[in-house]
Amino acid sequence: MNVTRAAAAGLIGTGVMTALLLVEPSVGLPKIAIGQILSTSLGFASAHLTVGPALGWLIHFLVGMVLALIYAAAVQHRLPGTALVRGALYGVLVFVVAQLVFMPLVGAGVFSNGDLEFIAGSLLGHLVYGGLVGWIYGEVGTA
Numbered sequence: 382m383n384v385t386r387a388a389a390a391g392l393i394g395t396g397v398m399t400a401l402l403l404v405e406p407s408v409g410l411p412k413i414a415i416g417q418i419l420s421t422s423l424g425f426a427s428a429h430l431t432v433g434p435a436l437g438w439l440i441h442f443l444v445g446m447v448l449a450l451i452y453a454a455a456v457q458h459r460l461p462g463t464a465l466v467r468g469a470l471y472g473v474l475v476f477v478v479a480q481l482v483f484m485p486l487v488g489a490g491v492f493s494n495g496d497l498e499f500i501a502g503s504l505l506g507h508l509v510y511g512g513l514v515g516w517i518y519g520e521v522g523t524a
Contacts, residue, residue, distance in 0.1 A: 382450075382453045382454050383453070383518075384453075386453075386517070387446075387450045387452070387453035387454075387514075388450065389517070390513065390518040391445045391446035391447070391448060391449025391450065391514060392449075393513060394445060394449060394509070394510040394511070394512075394514040395441065395444075395445025395510060397509055397510070398507070398509050398510040399438075399441070401505065401506050401509055402502065402506050409498075445510065448475055448514075449514045449518065452471050452511075452514055452515070456471055456474075457515065457518065457519060463519075463520070464515045464518070464519025464520040465512050465515055465519075465520065466515070467515045468511045468512045468513065468515015468518070469508050469511050469512040471511040472507040472509070472510050472511020472512060472514075473504070473507065473508065473511065474511075475507050475510070475511060476503060476504050476508075479503065479507070480492045480493065480500070480503070
């Protein structure tokens, strides 16, 4: 496993996913402000911390790197298809876990309480993230 390449793939994938989440409202999808969600729902934004959403965004990017490391270490060789397809499949897996575990933890319910627009935006973001991680780690890394 190439840790540096996996971490870079995670940062790039998370950055592009984040940019996508920020522009999704312009195409009619709801705003998904993950930094604010993380900082407020997990109790990081309080009267005692002045960092507020910045800490949530940092956590978001760190999670993106950790997930890319998990992909590189344990998942990529177990999935079928090209590097892009394997990454996209991993993105779907991350999406499902986020909807079953993370969303209920932050009070949004399992599968975002059935909010189809929110689910679509989240799925699109995770597909982009996973596809980029797979492509950067697998295809670009072998070139």
